[in-house]
Amino acid sequence: MKNFDYLEPTTVNEACALLKQHGGDAKVYAGGAYLGIVMKQGLLEPKALVNIKKIDALKGIRFDAKEGLIIGALVTHRELETSALAREKFPVLCEAEKEVANIRVRHVATVGGNLASGEPLTDLAQIFMALDGKVKIASPAGERVLSLDDFFVDYYQTSLAEDEILTQVVLPSLPARSGIDYVRFSSSSVVDKPSVGVCARVTLDGEVCKAVRIVLGCVGATPIRARKGEELLVGKKLDTNWIEQAARSAAEECKPISDIRGSERYKRAVVRALTKRAVTAAYERALRS
Amino acid sequence: MKKSISLRVNDQERNLEVEPRTTLLEAVRDQLGLTGAKLGCDIQVCGACTLLLDGKPVSACSVLAVDAEGCSITSIEGLSQGDTLHPIQQAFMEFGALQCGYCTSGFILTAKALFDENPKPSEQEIREYLAGNFCRCGCYQEIMQALKNVRREG
Numbered sequence: 001m002k003n004f005d006y007l008e009p010t011t012v013n014e015a016c017a018l019l020k021q022h023g024g025d026a027k028v029y030a031g032g033a034y035l036g037i038v039m040k041q042g043l044l045e046p047k048a049l050v051n052i053k054k055i056d057a058l059k060g061i062r063f064d065a066k067e068g069l070i071i072g073a074l075v076t077h078r079e080l081e082t083s084a085l086a087r088e089k090f091p092v093l094c095e096a097e098k099e100v101a102n103i104r105v106r107h108v109a110t111v112g113g114n115l116a117s118g119e120p121l122t123d124l125a126q127i128f129m130a131l132d133g134k135v136k137i138a139s140p141a142g143e144r145v146l147s148l149d150d151f152f153v154d155y156y157q158t159s160l161a162e163d164e165i166l167t168q169v170v171l172p173s174l175p176a177r178s179g180i181d182y183v184r185f186s187s188s189s190v191v192d193k194p195s196v197g198v199c200a201r202v203t204l205d206g207e208v209c210k211a212v213r214i215v216l217g218c219v220g221a222t223p224i225r226a227r228k229g230e231e232l233l234v235g236k237k238l239d240t241n242w243i244e245q246a247a248r249s250a251a252e253e254c255k256p257i258s259d260i261r262g263s264e265r266y267k268r269a270v271v272r273a274l275t276k277r278a279v280t281a282a283y284e285r286a287l288r289s
Numbered sequence: 290m291k292k293s294i295s296l297r298v299n300d301q302e303r304n305l306e307v308e309p310r311t312t313l314l315e316a317v318r319d320q321l322g323l324t325g326a327k328l329g330c331d332i333q334v335c336g337a338c339t340l341l342l343d344g345k346p347v348s349a350c351s352v353l354a355v356d357a358e359g360c361s362i363t364s365i366e367g368l369s370q371g372d373t374l375h376p377i378q379q380a381f382m383e384f385g386a387l388q389c390g391y392c393t394s395g396f397i398l399t400a401k402a403l404f405d406e407n408p409k410p411s412e413q414e415i416r417e418y419l420a421g422n423f424c425r426c427g428c429y430q431e432i433m434q435a436l437k438n439v440r441r442e443g
Contacts, residue, residue, distance in 0.1 A: 006292065006309035006355050029356075036312075036351030037332050049309065051356060078345075102421020103399065105333050107345040108352065192334065192421065 001039050005048040012057055012138045012165060018050050020140050020163035026050050028165060030074055033101075033109035034117040058112070058167055061085050068172040073112025073165070077101070080111060090131065090171060092199075096123050096182045101192045112166045115148075118156040118222075121193040121261075125152065126217035127182050128169060129225065130199040136168040143167075152222035175211070177204040179285025183274045184217075187261045194218050195261030196270045198250070200278035202238070202286045209233045209283075214246065214275060219254035219267055226250035229275065238283050247275035294358040298323070299367025307354040314338045314349035317364060325365035325394040329423075336422030339395035340364055346399045365394035368401065376442060377401055380435035388426035396422050400436055409440060 007026075009015040019026050025047040029035055038044045052058060058074040061083050069089045071080065080086055081097035100106055100123050114124055115135065129148040137144050140163055151158055160166060174180070184197040197217035203210045212233045214226040229249035236242050256267035291306045298321060305320050317323050317340065326349055329337030333348040340349040341363035368375040374382070377397050387393045396419065403410055403418040410418070415436050424432065 001310040003308055003310045005290075006353075029353075032351060032353060032356065033333060036353075039310075040331060040351075049353075053356070098417065102334070102336070103402075103418055104336065104339060104346050104348045104421055107342075108347050 002042075002045045004046055006051065007048055008051045008054050010054045010056075012055055012167060013140075015050055015052050015055060015165055016138055016140045016163050018048075019165070022048050022050075024162045028052055028113075028116065030110040030113040031076065031108035033105050034113060034119065052165065063089060067170050069170070071111050071169040071171070073110060073116075073167050073169075075111045077106035077109050077111065077114070078103070081106060089173070090180075092127060092180050092182050093124075096127055096184065099123070099184055099186075099194075105192075111169060115151065115169070116158060116160060116166045118152060118154070118158045120155055120221055121195075121218045123182070123184060123194060123197050123217065126197055126199040126215040126223040127180075128171065129215045129223050130180060130182075130201040130213040131171045131174070132213070133172075134170045135166050136170065137164050138167045139164040145170075148223075149225065155221045174201070175203050177210075177286050177289055178202065179282040179287070179289060181278045181281035181285065183278045183281075185270050185274060193261070196256075196267055196274055198271060198274040198278045200275065200282040202233075202279065202282040204283075204286045207237050207287075209236050209238050212279070214250055214279065216250060216254045216271055216275070218261075219256040219271055221255070224254055226253045226275070228253055233279070238279070240280075243276055243279045243283070246279060247272045250275040292355055294355055296354075296357060296359075297361040299362070299364060305354070309353065309355050311354045312350055313340065313342070313347075313352040313354045313357050313362070316354040317349065317362065323364045323366050327391050327394070329391070334421075334423070335392070336395040336399065337392050339398050339422070341398055341402055344402060344405060346402045363398065363401075365398060368397065375401070377404070377436070377439055380439045381432070384431045384435035384438065386428055386431040386435040387424075388428055392422060392424045392426075396424070396432055400439070404439065412437060415440070 027046040029049040029051045059072045087094045180201040182199045184194045187195040199215045201213040212230045216224045229246035232246045251268040251272035256264045258264045295304050327337040329335035338350040
């Protein structure tokens with residue numbers, strides 16, 4: 001690892017000012033789980049690291065009746081996994097976190113870092129998207145709010161500018177009669193990253209599907225909404241036939257690459273199977289809610 | 290430029306001079322001579338480099354030493370009380386839960402963190418917590434036996 005300056009601001013403004021001052025030569029450091037790897041491999045050689053861990057405003061999970069569940073950028077995966085508040089509001093997050101990487105990574109890696117890295121092989125992004133989640137972003141010019149759909153740009157690329165910091169994830173409360181489920185498949189126990197992760201959310205009006213999100217993870221440069229599959233289900237009374245058709249559509253809408261986690265064809269088959277399971281489970285939860 | 294940091298390592302205050310790029314593993318092994326934690330995969334997958342940072346297991350290969358400033362570190366060297374082994378160490382010996390020993394300190398420290406958090410874990414909870422530590426000799430059955438035995442005694 002090449003050497004670098006190490007900076008520890010205590011406010012968001014100070015951190016943004018430091019990033020601006022260094023142009024693209026500084027990187028934000030939170031848990032270091034991602035940066036540690038890419039810097040050792042020489043893929044990134046920042047001249048400065050801006051450690052944001054001393055900024056209290058970025059910590060903690062809280063609930064706001066208007067906005068929803070607010071997750072600070074510095075919340076670690078383990079904090080989210082074990083948070084009673086997160087479990088009360090969105091148990092799907094805690095269940096998913098149990099399978100993220102390993103216990104050591106979960107103790108240091110942060111929710112903000114996970115999103116800001118733009119890593120395509122991840123879990124939280126597709127769940128946040130299915131929940132219509134937003135991110136708050138601070139810069140020297142002020143704050144902006146972006147939907148997760150607009151946040152991810154390409155492999156390891158987000159819409160964060162050089163002097164911007166992701167400060168919070170905001171998850172609005174689910175409408176009544178909603179159910180959500182996340183199903184993840186990992187092809188190998190050696191590498192902890194998922195090969196496919198599908199999140200489905202169903203909102204009902206009586207027995208008819210009023211709204212649905214099908215978000216496919218790890219099978220494209222960013223998480224992908226299976227919009228054609230979603231359209232098939234809206235306005236319908238869901239049954240196995242419609243769900244199967246939506247799953248088939250999702251398998252066509254994703255853009256997987258062949259790698260050690262499976263060939264393209266294999267991953268499409270997994271997307272189809274997982275979409276079926278996730279939509280079915282989300283639907284059953286919505287019926288019971 | 291080097292930075293001065295202080296760490297509380299195995300209940301002793303230690304002051305070190307490190308470069309920002311120095312990892313916690315390098316600082317603990319090279320500067321403090323505590324070589325129980327091993328460099329394995331170097332990408333936070335295998336668990337050989339595990340240390341407890343404020344009681345929580347972390348991959349010391351990827352934590353910056355400067356980021357651990359002021360924290361409490363536990364390494365395998367800090368577990369025994371004089372000649373008396375920690376119950377987890379004792380169980381690993383009794384059940385032969387190791388061959389080459391390269392992964393052992395990581396397994397034992399991770400297990401310690403688990404038992405500190407949850408004194409009576411189920412077999413499933415042990416498996417989930419330890420899932421990120423790899424034993425290339427394949428001693429998983431013996432490790433499970435040892436840990437189930439600690440659970441009964443604890």
